[in-house]
Amino acid sequence: MIDTKALKQKILDLAMRGKLVPQDPNDEPVEELLARIREERKKLEKEKKISKVEESDIYWSDDDNCYYEKNDIPSGWSCLQLQYFSNIYTGNSLNDKQKIDLSIKLDSFHHYIATKDIDLNGNINYENGLYIPLDYSLKRAKQNSILICLEGANAGNKIGLINKDVCFVNKLACVSPFIVISKFVYYFFNSITFNNEFRDNMQGIIGGIPLSKFKSLSILIPPLQEQERIVNKIDKLFELVDKIEKDQQELEELKKQAKDKVLELAVTGKLVKQDPNDEPASVLLERIKVEKEKLIKEGKIKREKADLEPISDDDKNYYGQLPINWAWTNLSSLSKSITDGTHKTPKYLDSGIPFLSIANISSGSFDNCPKYISPDEHNQLTKRAKPEYGDILLCRIGTLGKPFIVNMTFDFSIFVSLALIKPIAFKQNEYLKMVLSSPFISNHIDRIKVGGGTHTYKINLDNLLTFPIPCPPQKEQNEIISKVTELMNLLY
16 A cells, blocks of 8 residues: 555655756746845835835845755755745634624625634635625635644644635634745645744644744745746646545455455355255254353353343344354354443553553554553453453444454453453354454444434444354354455455
8 A cells, every 4th residue: 555645745845855846947047036026025015915024034045044954955946934925814713602693604705714624634624604794804815825723733734725715713824925826835834844844943832833933934935937847746746646545545445345245245155165964053053052051050151131032033034044054143142251341441550451442453453552550450340351362352332343353362451342252162253253344243233233413323232142143054164264364365
């Protein structure tokens, strides 16, 4: 998989160091561009459309105070403060009453852009339900201006190039360049070159950069014709990168569909041939039942209500006809116990016994665990749920249904979002994982899940106990596991 985000950043890095397109000696010298910027500044200052900036606030390529080293500035380029070629200002916040008053759509209006309306890819959501009358007293950002967040966690990260006049929140700064091409500035803002300078000037507990400091940040400016070539080249390359990303997403979707199809065939008896001479699954289930009764009698496990309520004929008809020698059963009948983790948030420590939640297994494998609890608390929690090698963890809150076979040998505890399934027979865990990963169970979960709206979706434990499981003969189970593994290796 190609890291398209890193690829875009590399393109921007090359562009802003003058290495993406060739320099052309026939381009208008940058000194002439600077002269035109100077004249435009004087005109706008005279008209009181922008604040006056002293001539000393321009950075020339040979200025020792420039943020960039002399050898970092490409030939024919110059270094300018943002305020020298841009009108820069922040927007206005709205109180709750204003937001209510301005939620009525008008015939003519300006959209209002908040920080949340700009995503990390620069996309802007104009339709947030706020409509500013044309005569309303709020600052405006003109079309082709750049909005950049100056405050908080998104400072320097949320950057958007607007395609219409808008009003905007006070945490955003509007950068409206003159003479210089706006899209070039936008791309420069997104480069690691500018990002480093922005980060170096951030301050405060919240994290951000004052407007006055932001105005004085510098940017490398090539001749105008080269700006155009750079923008056109970036546009074309980004279009190709976007296509690569789309193709990769489509490929991943096809792989997912193929995986789902393999699992669907596997759990419906259509992946490998049935052998009428195989020991029927009913015999296997009877042995499992005997083993479970033995464990119950010895007091090692408890009898579940689901064990006494086998799948009815109506349910069997609903779930579908099974191949020869297969049988319907439920998850409880195949398990020593099914429970979930602690319902109380434990006291977290910097080290100790790992404490796992959905986040730690969401990728389908064990991820690094940032949370730990004390050995004493772990010992208390394992009285309810003690994960062991070969057990199955299942996401039951939030991201529903993802199973994970415990392959760690170290001790750990789990949160309520994870269900712990302990198969009667160790060798059954791989087949059970396949069933629990299949579209059949995904569809079943969609039918029995609870929650929604303001509440997170979850699978109740009682419903988990009764999960329908299509059970093939043991020999066929082994063949299915082998075939699925082979096909998954081809896909991934």
